[in-house]
Amino acid sequence: MTGALEAFLADRTRATPYLVLDLDVVADRYTRLAAAFPEARLLYAVKACPEPAVLRLLARLGTGFDVASPAEIDLCLDAGASPGSLCHGNPVRAPGAVAAAHAAGVRRFVTDSAEDLADHLPGTSVLVRILVDDRGSATPFFGKFGAAPAEAVRLLRAAAARGLDPGLTFHVGSQQSRPQAYREAVRVALRAAGKAGLAHPALDVGGGLPVPYRAPVPAPEEFADAVRDGISGARAAGDVDGADLLLEPGRALVAEAGVLRTTALRVSRRPGVDHRRWVYLDAGRYQGLAETEGEYIAYPLRVPGRGGASGPVVLAGPTCDGDDVLYRRTPYALPGDLRAGDHVDLLHAGAYTASYASVGFNGFPPLPVHVVGTP
Structure with missing residues (x-):
């Protein structure tokens, strides 16, 4: 990740989800x-x-x-x-x-x-x-x-x-x-x-x-x-x-110019449903992650500020639709100390995210886009 992207993402107060692109x-x-x-x-x-x-x-x-x-x-x-x-x-x-x-x-x-x-x-x-x-x-x-x-x-x-x-x-x-x-x-x-x-x-x-x-x-x-x-x-x-x-x-x-910053809304154990933690993000299939359909595109993830031992997770979006699950089959592991309110960054997310985001499904607004780098 470039210095310009890191500098922009260093501000943890900006509302999520959003996409930032490095020109x-x-x-x-x-x-x-x-x-x-x-x-x-x-x-x-x-x-x-x-x-x-x-x-x-x-x-x-x-x-x-x-x-x-x-x-x-x-x-x-x-x-x-x-x-x-x-x-x-x-x-x-x-x-x-x-x-x-x-x-x-x-x-x-x-x-x-x-x-x-x-x-x-x-x-x-x-x-x-x-x-x-x-x-x-x-x-x-x-x-x-x-x-x-x-x-x-x-x-x-x-x-x-x-x-x-x-x-x-x-x-x-x-x-x-x-x-x-x-x-x-x-x-x-x-x-x-x-x-x-x-x-x-x-x-x-x-x-x-x-x-x-x-x-x-x-x-x-x-x-x-x-x-x-x-x-x-x-x-x-x-x-x-x-x-x-x-x-x-x-x-x-x-693709590699973009980072999609999200926030974990909930991290849940699902006894009797899944042995993995379920991590619900504030961006899902309707907020720019349409290419996770079929789990065809698997974005690299990082959790800034968390570095504990990782364990398997299921990733899901925030809407009330049952198909708004990003990764159920693709193996993902996130830090065990991940908590609601933590940021989760999806890397290489510059392509087919903002252009796929809905205009208001479930009341969620379109994905904001920020730009860094030489204009």
Whole structure:
């Protein structure tokens, strides 16, 4: 944890729960990822953390943005992004949404259906999202998005016939731990490009790059090498002669920049229910911790000021919903002297927390966000 974050968290009087983000960490992760993928245009996935200070920083660093709604388009433009740096990556849009985004200056869109393709205006870039294997990810997308390869070829040809500039994209799932998933997906996408007659298409390899929450993950360079291997294989097979790369990092840029500070509301023994202590926090699934559903994302924890011998716990949120239990199966241990009123910090919590927090379920307000570091 950086000095700036530690200094901010040293104030124990601030009301919880809240998220604090360090912009210097965001800038560092952007620099590292840009170095690993020097040939790629980076498009930050706004949904991961739409905090305006983060968007302003990334716009100043030169990244583009992956947006999913009119509100995200407005956020990026207000942060200083140029309309041409935006890609409307959500293929599920309301009637008129494409025209409105086009009027705002957006010229790159993602599609995965003939129904959506019909809405696009000649001259725009349209990336056909192709269905790929997303095994190895914490949260797969399979089924909701993506055209099967044969359908993707038909969509690419139809896009070209309508005067659009066709390319391809895919998503191998969020928190993807297998570099080879990208290699395989690149081959699938570029094989479809070749069949559609595209010699050098734009290829957006999506997001999904993993963060080391409680276990090591492959370095960004390993994923970059896998992407390059996929392109080399496609060239050797005669599918294409190359590709113009785009990458949509979200979690990889902001997760490690954030700490979610909570307070233990109650620490209880549950005789006849569980041998472990139950720790109820003032932030749960509805206050920003939606990614604990299925216990897919396991945040590192710390309890400042407590250092006694640790014992097993179940972690739960504050609401009256029975599904607001964060970790029942994932092993967690917290100090035995933990008491109600103690702070519990969730680390690497900068991604998909504030953006997932409800607007008032059970009367709990949205998650406040604080920012430290170089603006």
